[in-house]
Amino acid sequence: MHDTARHFLFWNRPMLTLVIGDKHLSSWSLRPWILLRHLDLPFREVALQLDTPQFASAIRQYSASGRVPALIDGDTHVWDSLAIMEYLHEKSGARAWPADPAQRAHARSISAEMHSDFSALREHWPMQAASILPNVALPPAGLKDVARIDELWQDCRRRYAARGPWLFGDYSAADAMYAPVVLRFHTYGATLSDAATAYVTQVLGDAALGEWIAGARDELSR
Incomplete structure (x- = not known):
């Protein structure tokens, strides 16, 4: 053509x-x-x-x-x-998932886990993208959810850190799936491992997420 x-x-x-x-x-x-x-x-x-x-x-x-x-x-x-x-x-x-079949399966697995699990975290720490609310306690089930997500992120960064700063090196749908979790952890002040904290910092510095947060602030100001 x-x-x-x-x-x-x-x-x-x-x-x-x-x-x-x-x-x-x-x-x-x-x-x-x-x-x-x-x-x-x-x-x-x-x-x-x-x-x-x-x-x-x-x-x-x-x-x-x-x-x-x-x-x-x-x-x-x-x-x-x-x-x-x-x-x-x-x-x-x-282009949304990693090109390597094994990495793609891994990315889809952690994304499916996010899609279907972590109900206590969702219930007690709902996403409030433009707010900071550090004194909302989590029940044991919610703390277990945080620990599991931290474990998932540590594992990804341990395996793929040499490839880039995102969960699988390059940005993928897995990062998109966990972007709201990063906002929850930021809003409520989750205690995380060093690797997970570094990932939160990476995501919060993303220009696209910054655009979303700006839109959330604009909603609240109306």
Whole structure:
């Protein structure tokens, strides 16, 4: 195909649309949003305010599940953060997960664990992206969740630190899956190992996450 034709097709294809909830609160919305930023995939953002009378009817236009996030690509609708990430992996030319099969399996495993577990952490330390609340105690189950996440991060950094500063060296969907956890640990002041603390610092310095936090602050100021 001629370069001009490729350029025309790229710029005239339908833009992805990501439907999200409040940036201050919606941890699941953050995950595909920040991955899209790191993959440099252009998208249109539709923000719906959670816990309002209008939300239930508005989200049904985009997602039959009635939940955010939802990704729309032409006639294709994808819901659930992990499913969206898998779609973006294909959409980006297989750039969302590590290229090596064993590392990719590892990244998917820790991401699936994040997707399905750590309920005590979620309940007692909900994401509040623009707040600092260091005196909210965790029950034993929540402390166990923190310890397990710390263990996962230490293991990744031990294996892949030579490849780069992210969990698997280069940024991947696994980092996107744990970005809301970093915000939780920052908000509530989690006690972590040196390796996990260094990873938190790395994530908090990410420009894309900074953009999200700025959006959360803007929400709170309205």
